Amino acid sequence: MDSLGIYFLLLIAVIAGWILGRLSAPKSSTTVQETKDIFADYFVGLNYLLNDEPDEAIDTFIKALEINSDTVETHLALGALLRRRGKVDKAIKVHQALLARPGLDKLFSDSTRLQLAIDYISAGLLDRAERLLKEILEEGSSVKWDALKHLITIYQTEKEWVKAIECSSQLLTSSNHKRDNEIRAAAAHNCCELTEQLLRDNQNAKAKEQIKKAFAFDRKNVRASLLLAQIEQRLGNFKAAIKELVRIRTNNPEFISQVLGPLAECYEQIQNMPEYEKLLTNTLPEEPDVSVVLALSDLVKHRAGDEAAIEFLNNYLTRKPSLTGLVELLKLQIPRADAAVSSNLNLLQQMIDKLVRKKPAYQCNHCGYESRSLYWLCPSCQKWDKIKPILEAGGA
Ligand SMILES: [Zn+2]
Structure with a gap:
């Protein structure tokens, strides 16, 4: 039934188009004949529709709508x-x-070519779409900003990051798009893609240059900060890496779980774990993410033993119950319980663990897509930076 809607819309479009055409057309002897023709087409189209031949129906309706x-x-x-x-x-x-219609107004011709390019993108004919969009761009047409947006889509699909960045830079020169955060985020991520390629080839200095470009588009980009910290870590600049990771904690606290691993590695390298523990302890009251509690419990365990870690977790979980925290607490308590209780607790821990692992860890705040892994580009709505960690709320 859903597809019926499109045919009725087509019918309305044909009728509206015909009426508009008639209103402005001079009366002539041919008008009566054309009217007869157009209604004949309607009936042929309707006949196809009623006989469940939608493609023929669409063709007939399109033919009836005179250009x-x-x-x-x-x-x-x-x-x-x-x-x-x-x-x-x-x-x-x-x-x-x-487009084949002679004498088509320039404005309409540009809009039509843009629409045709979008058709080609939808059909996966990216080369054709690119050629058409470049033509529009070179002519400096009124739809050139839209053409740039679609070119970015094409280059991102083809992983041609340099070209995508060039288009974004050009788009950001327009006063309408200068402050467009989505374009800035996309450009920053395109720079991050190039950085990751350079890091795979061990080109740390060039990778660092690319990160500077990413920050020029979006200084609060989490991925760029994580990559910069990774580069500094590779170069042995652990304090600089810590500074960048702490910046993420301040600017994007929801991403704290991504920061803890590299942060611990850096503090270990500079042999200053007490400073790390102090940082986490200061973070705890304002931090809703349970990963901070787990990292802290681990530090307490290594510094003061299992007993102290159990006490710390017990205190925390009484105030903010959490399944992940409970799994950790059980892991510490099981070896201390007697054999019969220990086996039951073990079973309980495994069951909760299974439950926690099934839950999605990330969610797109644009389309609701959920996943266990972090994607910077949402696989569902194709938007950058919309997927965020799901913070484990109290009682979850
Ligand atoms: Zn999405």
Whole structure:
């Protein structure tokens, strides 16, 4: 039944287009004949529709909608509608038919070419889309900013990060997009992609330069800070790495769980674990993430033994109950319990552990996509920086 909607919308579009065309057309002897033709087309289209032949119905309706200066916008809307409903080949036909019309106004011609490029992207014909968008860009047309946005999509899909960054830089020169955080975030992540490539080839200095570029787009980008800390760590600049990791804790506290591992490694390298423990203890009252509690309990265990860690966890869990915290507490308590209780506690710990591991750890705050791993680009809505760690709330 859902697809019926599109045919009725097509019908309305055809009728609206025809009325618009008639209103502006001079009365002539041919008008009556054209009216007859158009209604004949409607009935043929309806017949196809009723016989459940939707493709033929769409073709007939499109044919019935005469292209003239008054119906161009209707055709554009129709093309976009067909594409959204997955009829990309039909959308391409509509837009190509529009472009073939001689004397098409420049503004409409640009809009139509842009729509055709989007059709090509939807159909996976990225080379064709790129050629068309570049043409629009070179002509300096009024839709060039939209063309840049779609070129970024293409280059990101093809992992051509340098080209994607160039397009973002160009787009950010426009007064309308200068403060567009989504474009800035995308450009920063594109720089991070290049940084990761350079790090794989051990080109630390060049990787550091790339991170500077990422920060020029978005200074609060968590991934860029994590990569910078990683580079500093590789270069043996542990204090600089700690500074960058602490910056993440301040600017993006929800990402604290990503910071704890490298932070512990850096403090170990400079042999200053008490300072690390102090940092975590100071973080604890304002930090809702249970990973800080677990890291701290581990530090207490190594410094003062199991008993002290059990006491610390007990105190914390009484105030803020947490399943992950309980698993950790059971791990510490099981070896101390007698054999019968220990076996039951062991079973309980395994069950809770299984339950916790099944839960998603990250969620996209744009489309709701959930996962166990952290993705910087949401695989579902294709937006950067929207996936955040799910903080374990009290009682979870
Ligand atoms: Zn998403």
